[in-house]
Amino acid sequence: MSVAEVVWPGPLPAGADWLFVRGRDTAVPEGTVDALLGAAEEGDALLAALVVDGAGAPRADRLPAGREADTAAAIAAVAGRRLPIRNAPFAAVLLRSAVLAEHGVPDAGRYGAHAPVVWTARVLAAHPGFLVPAAVVVEERPARQAGLSATLRAARSGTWTRGEQVRAIGAALRRPR
Amino acid sequence: MVSRDGAESVCAIVVTHNRPDMLRRCLDGLAAQERPADEVLVVDNASTDHTPDLVRDEFPWAELIRLEVNGGGAGGFHRGLAEAHKRGHDWLWVMDDDTFPVPDTLAALLAGAERATERPLLVASQVRWKDERLHPMNLPVPRWRDRGGLSAGVADGLLLLRNATFVSAMMRREAVDRFGLPLEHYFIWTDDVEWTSRILRAERGYLVPESRVYHWTPKPHTAVTDAGPRFYYHARNSLLLLRGTSLSAVERFDYGRYYLRSLVAYLKAHGRDRDARAVLWRGLRDGLKDPVR
Numbered sequence: 001m002s003v004a005e006v007v008w009p010g011p012l013p014a015g016a017d018w019l020f021v022r023g024r025d026t027a028v029p030e031g032t033v034d035a036l037l038g039a040a041e042e043g044d045a046l047l048a049a050l051v052v053d054g055a056g057a058p059r060a061d062r063l064p065a066g067r068e069a070d071t072a073a074a075i076a077a078v079a080g081r082r083l084p085i086r087n088a089p090f091a092a093v094l095l096r097s098a099v100l101a102e103h104g105v106p107d108a109g110r111y112g113a114h115a116p117v118v119w120t121a122r123v124l125a126a127h128p129g130f131l132v133p134a135a136v137v138v139e140e141r142p143a144r145q146a147g148l149s150a151t152l153r154a155a156r157s158g159t160w161t162r163g164e165q166v167r168a169i170g171a172a173l174r175r176p177r
Numbered sequence: 178m179v180s181r182d183g184a185e186s187v188c189a190i191v192v193t194h195n196r197p198d199m200l201r202r203c204l205d206g207l208a209a210q211e212r213p214a215d216e217v218l219v220v221d222n223a224s225t226d227h228t229p230d231l232v233r234d235e236f237p238w239a240e241l242i243r244l245e246v247n248g249g250g251a252g253g254f255h256r257g258l259a260e261a262h263k264r265g266h267d268w269l270w271v272m273d274d275d276t277f278p279v280p281d282t283l284a285a286l287l288a289g290a291e292r293a294t295e296r297p298l299l300v301a302s303q304v305r306w307k308d309e310r311l312h313p314m315n316l317p318v319p320r321w322r323d324r325g326g327l328s329a330g331v332a333d334g335l336l337l338l339r340n341a342t343f344v345s346a347m348m349r350r351e352a353v354d355r356f357g358l359p360l361e362h363y364f365i366w367t368d369d370v371e372w373t374s375r376i377l378r379a380e381r382g383y384l385v386p387e388s389r390v391y392h393w394t395p396k397p398h399t400a401v402t403d404a405g406p407r408f409y410y411h412a413r414n415s416l417l418l419l420r421g422t423s424l425s426a427v428e429r430f431d432y433g434r435y436y437l438r439s440l441v442a443y444l445k446a447h448g449r450d451r452d453a454r455a456v457l458w459r460g461l462r463d464g465l466k467d468p469v470r
Contacts (some may be wrong), residue, residue, distance in 0.1 A: 050328050060251030066321050072311050074319065075303055075336060079386035083331045133332035163322070163427075 003033055008090040012105050021097045026091050027138040035135035036094040039082060045099050045127035048085060049092035049135035061143050064088035064131050082130040090116040092137040098102060099123050112150030121159030148172040178265035180215045185267035187283060189214035192253030194222040195273035197231045200274040204236045212284035214270060220257040223247040248365035252342055262353045270347040286347050289385030293331050295302060298352045299373060299382030302345035302390045306397040311396050315342045317384045335383035343369040345390040352376045354459040362469060367414035374423035407441055412460025421469045
């Protein structure tokens with residue numbers, strides 16, 4: 001089982017079985033990739049680590065959205081310490097490389113900082129993906145903010161809930177220029 | 178209060194009304210618990226059949242609280258929780274008489290509360306129907322918007338909840354100390370959502386996946402369109418909930434949309450029936466007029 005580590009934003013090369021995609025400001029403790037790999041089951045497309053701040057508190061702005069559609073599946077997954085997810089920012093995710101051939105790569109030119117969330121939403125509409133809180137990474141710096149035009153394009157991508165659209169557009173409007 | 182083995186004490190509260198066969202099976206389930214409740218209270222909502230005799234004759238270890246007037250589920254749980262709280266129990270475990278626990282239901286609930294990093298005021302079982310599907314009337318409502326809290330719960334193997342139904346939910350006595358009791362005047366329906374939402378607006382509550390019960394209703398229905406005159410309580414209590422403080426503004430918006438859809442579904446099914454329209458009208462009127470608490 002081969003794993004290639006890449007830093008986002010950057011190219012996502014095919015070749016290895018898995019890609020471990022991390023943010024450039026993400027501190028990744030030793031054992032994180034093993035914890036994610038250990039939680040992977042056949043058919044999983046993506047496993048995301050829990051992102052905490054410097055004080056160890058979970059960072060809601062860097063965590064995946066839970067998959068609300070199937071409560072029974074959520075309960076079963078939670079029993080195994082995993083949560084089904086609908087999208088994931090690229091803070092620290094283990095990605096099955098095969099999905100790149102199927103779904104292409106995130107379009108950072110179109111969606112800016114939202115590109116990973118929009119792209120993973122498409123991937124995870126077709127394949128299972130999970131948050132694995134046993135794998136914990138640290139991000140202390142604020143997340144990169146997308147501009148208004150990229151946010152509006154992401155909001156129209158059909159992958160966000162109404163609440164996510166409102167919050168993201170609000171954040172883009174508040175973004176310092 | 179301390180249990181016989183030095184652990185926290187649990188009082189099971191079962192509310193019943195004219196369903197002795199269901200009650201027997203429920204109490205059999207409680208008797209078979211690997212970790213039994215320290216006390217079992219059966220609140221009999223003025224049954225007119227042999228329910229009281231059944232409890233006295235077959236389950237002498239359960240204490241019967243007989244209400245002279247049927248107070249509905251809300252009245253029964255209000256009375257049972259008040260009594261269990263007065264007796265000093267640490268945990269108050271509630272269920273209807275058609276709830277059938279399996280042998281490790283309570284042990285799993287307690288283990289779930291124990292392993293939670295953030296101390297919960299409520300833990301709940303997953304509720305299945307006869308065919309093993311999640312019971313549509315008792316679907317858990319996870320706190321999806323709280324991504325941090327949800328993640329922390331998953332790390333402990335627990336699903337963070339926003340509210341729970343009175344079908345194998347268990348509250349710490351502190352919940353009653355701080356948030357009072359369920360509201361009697363709801364009579365039936367929404368009383369559990371109102372109370373548990375009130376508790377969990379700022380506190381933690383979890384579904385424990387290993388803990389399960391069966392809710393043995395005749396159909397796995399959601400009760401809205403075939404409720405008959407009882408639709409009054411849905412129409413009224415939902416408005417009381419929306420006027421109260423249990424839900425945040427965003428949650429009120431979401432619940433309001435669900436409520437409107439349920440009214441539309443009811444009208445589509447029964448709108449030509451004058452009596453059915455009267456039921457809805459009375460529910461709306463009283464929901465706007467009756468006191469919230």
